[in-house]
Amino acid sequence: MGKNIVISEKIEKYINNFSFKLSRVQKEIIDYNNTLGTEKRMQVAISQCHFLHLIIKISNIKNVLEIGTFTGLSALSIALALPEDGKLTALDKDKETSKIAVSFFKKAKQYKKIQTIVKPALDSLDELKNQKYDMAFIDADKLNYKEYYEKSIKMINKGGLIIIDNVLWHGEVVDEDKMDKFTLNIRELNEHISRDERVEQIIIPLGDGMTVCRVL
Ligand SMILES: C[S@@+](CC[C@H](N)C(=O)[O-])C[C@H]1O[C@@H](n2cnc3c(N)ncnc32)[C@H](O)[C@@H]1O
Numbered sequence: 001m002g003k004n005i006v007i008s009e010k011i012e013k014y015i016n017n018f019s020f021k022l023s024r025v026q027k028e029i030i031d032y033n034n035t036l037g038t039e040k041r042m043q044v045a046i047s048q049c050h051f052l053h054l055i056i057k058i059s060n061i062k063n064v065l066e067i068g069t070f071t072g073l074s075a076l077s078i079a080l081a082l083p084e085d086g087k088l089t090a091l092d093k094d095k096e097t098s099k100i101a102v103s104f105f106k107k108a109k110q111y112k113k114i115q116t117i118v119k120p121a122l123d124s125l126d127e128l129k130n131q132k133y134d135m136a137f138i139d140a141d142k143l144n145y146k147e148y149y150e151k152s153i154k155m156i157n158k159g160g161l162i163i164i165d166n167v168l169w170h171g172e173v174v175d176e177d178k179m180d181k182f183t184l185n186i187r188e189l190n191e192h193i194s195r196d197e198r199v200e201q202i203i204i205p206l207g208d209g210m211t212v213c214r215v216l
Contacts, residue, residue, distance in 0.1 A: 007205070016046045020053075023080060025108035029073045032100070042070045044139065044165065045207035049077035052137065055161065055212070056081035061134040065155065066090045067121045067148050068140030068165075072101030078137065079110040088114045089128065091121045092140070125151040132157050139165040142182055145189050153198060156215045162199070164189075168209025 005011070022030075026049065033040045044052075052074060056064070062083060069075045069092040079088050092098050098118045105111045117124045121140055125148070136152040138145060145164065152162055169186045172178040190211070193201055199213035 012045070012047065019047070019050050022046065022049065023076075023108065025104055026073065026076055026080075028107070029071055029076065029104050032104075033071055033073070044074045044077075048165070048207045048210065049073065051204070051206055051210070052077050052163070053081040055163075056135070059134070059161065061161070062086045063133045063135075064088045065128070065131075065133045065136040065152060067125075067136065067138045067152070068092060069098065069101050069116065070094075071097050072104045074137060074139060075101060075114060076104060076108055076110060079105065079113045080108070082113055086113055089131070089133075090114055090116045091124045092116070092118060093120045094118070122147060122151070125155075129155065131155055133160065135161045135163065137163045137165070142166060142169075143185055145185070146192060149189065149193065153215060158215060160215050162211075162213040162215065164193075164211045164213075166208040167203055167211045168205065170208060173209075 033043045056078060063086065064078050064082065066075050066078060066088060069090040075088060075090045082088065095118055098116055102111065102116055105114050122144060133155055134157055136156060138148045138152065140148065149162065149164065156162060167186060167190055169183055172183045173187050173190065193199065193211060193213060199215055201211055201213040204210045204212060
């Protein structure tokens, strides 16, 4: 087996330079996030935007649920990939960042495709429990990830996808010295999904690691 490459910042830049280009408003969101200091780390990586775009296109996905929208980069990437009659339901509890996200969705002329719901995601998921989606993207508070996974799996059409961000937790999932509640929680989620016979799944080393589950 060939040696796997370690993705340095320089290589990540190179990959982004040679992948398709982001839209003007996606770039504006990134520029805005860059002004936020440490909060910027909340945003998905550019390679994850490209991945979400491609997987939506090749799987003919029309109806998406997002848990954790922040200022809207992943949501806008999803919406831009959806067909004209596609729909994204975007959940976040933060009023301020949701307002900013909506302003970017309007600017990108994607607002009609996106319904934003501003309240704790577990409440929203209970209200939406009878809806059906082709894909869910989970990227919110990590300690609730298992509940988000369990609630969303019931709402995903057969053959649909659940994509979960941060599953490698900065590499700490494999560091035996890391025993804090966040690392333990992500390890437990990864074990839970690996034992779950309702899905087939892979972990992709993009951004902070993403699990892609296909619902059987
Ligand atoms: C990592 S950020 C999401 C990043 C986003 N996907 C992007 O591409 O920029 C996590 C988001 O989850 C939201 N969040 C945290 N706890 C939440 C909860 N209990 N219910 C809903 N949203 C929550 C935060 O407000 C934050 O905007």
